Amino acid sequence: MRNSIVIAVGFLALAGLTACSDDGAPAAGPGAPTGAAKGPVAVAASDTECKVAATELAAGTSTFAITNGGSKVTEFYVYGAGDRVMGEVENIVPGLTREVIVELPAGVYETACKPGMTGKGIRGPLKVTGEHKPLSGDAKLAEATAGYKRYIKSQSQTLLAKTREFVDAVKAGDIAKAKALYPVSRTYWERIEPVAEIFGDLDPAIDARENDVAEGEKWTGFHKIEKDLWVTKDIGEDGPIADKLMADIKTIVEKSNTAELSPVLLANGAKGLLDEVASGKITGEEDRYSHTDLWDFDANLQGSKAAVQALRPVLEERAPDLVKTLDEKFAATEAELGAHRDGDGWKLHTELSKADLKKLSDSINALSEPISKIAAIVVK
């Protein structure tokens, strides 16, 4: 909070006077959790306010006693990240006090009163500190990473095969065939890129755009060959680059299949793939010579979905509303993208109007916001 700190007037302090505010100290200073004592935390609810007696609690079980001093029937909620309901009590009629017991591990939460029992409620922050009580669901998290590893494995096997075909076509000097295979091999690459990105310098060697490379450094990988296929139309010198691409892909596939993955990595990977779409594909910067950006778009979207699906059992348990939102937004984005299918593949980026691209951008923004909430949920 920007204005939560009371700062003494500068020259007052210079004059050596004690800095103090005129209306007393803050209700609950940091480091002094209140409400840890076993009495209930009083909540004074009205039609316009939701005064919770403590904004910091000790981890564990807390009781909230909500008194409705307003004129409308109200509800009280404690929300975790992504509006996961940690505890709630409904139908508190005016004049009544009701209690709710909530079990809260360390973290930040929101309290909310809902006068009239509608809307988002009048919210306030709640910080819970102290010993972290492990939650159930570790087995589900382990299964999530295991499931995603299987996905990486299957995708990377196909990536090897498709890159081999592409590289062979390039080395054979078959421009038409190489052009046809270029977006196909990239599909498998783009699906697993968040894992590939763990391995520092291999990702740029495989996927750098021309302007990513510093002066004096050698430009290698998919996009160098892309430029030669579509712009210079001469792949006569690209044999060594094709060989290096194949070798780099092999290395990264080996590393990916042995990498230690975590639920947070899955969550951030799902988000990272959509960030790629927003920054590279919608703008047409990724495949600026071939304009096959929508192939990559689709692959990023599928890769993101695979990571989210792996986490689904955990999310369903911890944030069912978020799962519903994610399902909706994935479907909407797929429908928006699906309008630009062309046979087995996709229209070229240059065939889309600015209005088409804005719609795609809007749907990616709509999907990315809920996806950005996943990490904090799976880490608990």
Added chain:
Amino acid sequence: MSERISRRKLFGLGAAGVAAAGAGTVALRVAGEEAGSASPTSVHVAALSDAVPFYGEHQAGIVTPAQDRLHFVAFDVITDKRAELVELLQEWTAAAARMTQGKDAGTFGAVGGVLEAPPDDTGEALGLPASGLTLTVGFGGSLFDDRFGLAAKKPAALADLPRFPGDALLPEISGGDICVQACANDPQVAVHAIRNLARIGFGRVSVRWSQLGFGRTSSTSRAQATPRNLMGFKDGTNNLKLEDKALLEDQLWAAAADGPAWMAGGSYLVTRKIRMTVETWDRAPLAEQQEIFGRDKGEGAPLGGKGEFDPIDFTLKDSAGEPLIKADAHIRLAHHSHNGGARLLRRGYNYVDGSDGLGRLDAGLFFMAYQRDPHRQFVPIQLSLARTDLLNEYIKHVSSGLFACPGGVHDAGDHWGRALFA
């Protein structure tokens, strides 16, 4: 704790130059001594940095003394679910109530949440005071189509503006379902507010266009000096002002009997982005510039008068017997005496959107005017201006918007659009 003094307020206090210039300073009350004094007991500053109350009968940001900076945004609603739109308006209201009081957009803020989650505030306003931020919402005519069942609630006053002679409107920077006007005395604070509202809206609304403005071009209070537009002239001398209570009731605020009840206490906002070809204007002789406006450039006095606020005498003649203030001079055509008494509360801002690639500034006026009924106020005034205003040689209207800005949010249990969606 109403009188928290932030670091920024101290700068405001020390920066006498800023206060003396009167730029946006409404009242500067210093109940203490000079810096360094041994015993100042209290320092109260109502200045550039202070918060403007969010709740009230009318929305803030209309008669609020015009702040120095603007970030205006128009959204298209992209969800087709009424409930999602209402929920967004609730979330926006909560965020607006917080940000206008100098707080973060969300309850945890830019740095108060868990490390694994993106912060619920974007953070660029950390350490900055409220800076007079106001956030004012308006609903465009396009919102009242068949998507959300609002057609029956569309006010007659929100009917499309007619096409005016000379209009060169670009649809992509015109209109919109919902607008939010952010005014503040710090551009970073205004941009922060719009950015966070846009972020909260992802999936439900999409930014259609937005406009930055620097330098207010109107005073909305007699405590403010009249600023200048990019043509160098004082602008808004005869503006409706906060102190004109009776006129405001008559000309600014929609009454319950005017139309749908949800607009009671609200006002209608017309926006026009007016590109100025400042390069050709700057080559015009001073006499011609003054003739075009009908005012003297230095003082802002009407031609024939001495002081800025001298009454305008449209009957004065020059030595050749011609009207001193020309028949097509800007102040004559725009004056309420020539428009059936119609007046506006103007709240425009200068803008420069970089340059236009032809070696010229892409500059002008982002005109904003609030009124009780645009079809009886802005429309007749603009029709007369668009036909014959001498200024037209140097300006071009490139964007247009008309929004119904409802009455104020009463308290934390209320929200933007509650009466409209009731």
